[in-house]
Amino acid sequence: MNDLLEGVNVFLIGMMGSGKTTVGHLLASQLGYRFCDSDVVIEQVAGKTINEIFAESGEAAFRQIESQVLSELSSYTKLVIATGGGVVIKPINWSYLHHGLIVWLDAPVEVLIERLKEDTTRPLLKQADPAQTLHQILEQRRGLYAEADLHIRIDAKDTPEQIASQIVTQIPTVLKEKGAQE
Numbered sequence: 114m115n116d117l118l119e120g121v122n123v124f125l126i127g128m129m130g131s132g133k134t135t136v137g138h139l140l141a142s143q144l145g146y147r148f149c150d151s152d153v154v155i156e157q158v159a160g161k162t163i164n165e166i167f168a169e170s171g172e173a174a175f176r177q178i179e180s181q182v183l184s185e186l187s188s189y190t191k192l193v194i195a196t197g198g199g200v201v202i203k204p205i206n207w208s209y210l211h212h213g214l215i216v217w218l219d220a221p222v223e224v225l226i227e228r229l230k231e232d233t234t235r236p237l238l239k240q241a242d243p244a245q246t247l248h249q250i251l252e253q254r255r256g257l258y259a260e261a262d263l264h265i266r267i268d269a270k271d272t273p274e275q276i277a278s279q280i281v282t283q284i285p286t287v288l289k290e291k292g293a294q295e
């Protein structure tokens with residue numbers, strides 16, 4: 114599998130709470146890749162938490178750091194990268210994502226709501242009605258996530274191990290399609 118990918122990075126995209134970090138760790142170990150969480154790198158670069166960046170500098174400043182981090186990560190090889198849920202918004206980010214294989218973890222909104230109901234680390238959910246906000250954000254972004262090379266539909270009962278294995282199984286089919294387009 115590792116040979117098949119030839120070191121090409123795998124980018125996990127999808128909504129907050131879709132399991133990019135958990136699945137990403139497992140996927141990286143199955144592929145013999147290293148794992149990287151772009152939100153963690155952003156916090157290291159900024160020397161602040163994501164909440165602090167949003168509160169002190171605003172979302173636009175956060176998005177700028179996010180693009181810079183993505184651009185730098187995309188120059189490495191053999192990485193599984195868990196991206197932030199909003200990475201799909203800026204067109205420039207797609208030029209970095211397309212250096213690798215893009216996998217959309219598509220979890221039902223009810224699952225996201227349940228997973229994030231106690232969360233305090235997502236500034237976009239600091240709203241009176243976070244469930245409604247999640248619905249709205251997903252509707253705004255669904256068409257963008259759908260641009261991924263691989264669409265993994267997640268069921269509430271799927272384990273992270275099952276999801277990682279599903280990705281590994283499906284990678285060869287996408288590589289074939291990508292190869293045919295080139």
Ligand code: S3P
Binds near residue numbers: 235
């Ligand atoms: C965001 C998702 C977060 C983080 C930031 C903004 C978004 O990442 O980048 O809070 O716009 O959906 P996760 O998807 O890892 O939670």
